[in-house]
Amino acid sequence: xxxxxxxxxxxxxxxxxxxxxxxxxxxxxxxxxxxxxxxxxxxxxxxxxxxxxxxxxxxxxxxxxxxxxxxxxxxxxxxxxxxxxxxxxxxxxxxxxxxxxxxxxxxxxxxxxx
Amino acid sequence: xxxxxxxxxxxxxxxxxxxxxxxxxxxxxxxxxxxxxxxxxxxxxxxxxxxxxxxxxxxxxxxxxxxxxxxxxxxxxxxxxxxxxxxxxxxxxxxxxxxxxxxxxxxxxxxxxxxxxxxxxxxxxxxxxxxxxxxxxxxxxxxxxxx
Numbered sequence: 594x595x596x597x598x599x600x601x602x603x604x605x606x607x608x609x610x611x612x613x614x615x616x617x618x619x620x621x622x623x624x625x626x627x628x629x630x631x632x633x634x635x636x637x638x639x640x641x642x643x644x645x646x647x648x649x650x651x652x653x654x655x656x657x658x659x660x661x662x663x664x665x666x667x668x669x670x671x672x673x674x675x676x677x678x679x680x681x682x683x684x685x686x687x688x689x690x691x692x693x694x695x696x697x698x699x700x701x702x703x704x705x706x707x
Numbered sequence: 708x709x710x711x712x713x714x715x716x717x718x719x720x721x722x723x724x725x726x727x728x729x730x731x732x733x734x735x736x737x738x739x740x741x742x743x744x745x746x747x748x749x750x751x752x753x754x755x756x757x758x759x760x761x762x763x764x765x766x767x768x769x770x771x772x773x774x775x776x777x778x779x780x781x782x783x784x785x786x787x788x789x790x791x792x793x794x795x796x797x798x799x800x801x802x803x804x805x806x807x808x809x810x811x812x813x814x815x816x817x818x819x820x821x822x823x824x825x826x827x828x829x830x831x832x833x834x835x836x837x838x839x840x841x842x843x844x845x846x847x848x849x850x851x852x853x854x
Contacts, residue, residue, distance in 0.1 A: 616762070651763055655821050658820055687827075692817060
């Protein structure tokens with residue numbers, strides 16, 4: 594299964610709930626489109642919920658980085674929510690835990706944007 | 708995908724397959740090798756690591772090696788060994804020099820969108836080796852199995 598995304602608004606924060614696999618091909622392009630749609634729509638505070646994502650490859654990691662730079666370059670913020678152990682391990686291996694701000698609790702994550 | 712032979716049982720047995728240079732081959736190869744590793748008795752965590760490493764190796768071969776060429780193929784061999792399994796992925800591309808691959812952990816490269824595939828293969832497998840051949844590149848990876 595490729596990634597499935599649904600977007601909801603919590604105050605001025607756009608929460609993107611992702612589920613499935615973020616891998617080279619459809620998975621990465623779906624995420625890229627969602628991030629660009631949010632930013633072009635003026636929604637620059639984005640919380641990406643990866644709680645239901647069970648698999649990310651290096652291309653998926655690259656897409657997370659691309660999303661981060663796209664949002665940051667537009668003056669926004671992108672943060673991560675609900676990373677499972679495998680995704681945490683990937684961020685450790687790639688040293689990207691130093692780049693991304695990640696939360697376990699959605700309410701705390703939402704508050705951090707203000 | 709043209710499968711040349713299947714004998715997934717026993718130490719020393721080999722499983723070989725040939726793939727087109729397409730992204731669908733990556734998914735096929737990953738599923739097949741993970742299924743083999745599961746038969747060999749690897750645990751769920753190792754299956755995930757083997758799957759990711761296999762995927763990264765196949766993407767490297769299809770995308771960077773063969774550049775999606777319909778004229779080129781990817782050759783995959785899995786060998787069951789006493790200590791675990793080895794995976795050999797050979798493409799027909801121009802090859803690359805491992806020492807020239809930018810370090811994805813260097814501060815200046817952290818925000819690059821690509822270049823982490825080899826890092827993940829090295830991190831998730833116990834042995835990793837790249838050989839430049841006269842007509843392509845061969846990656847060999849070994850995963851040890853806890854006894």
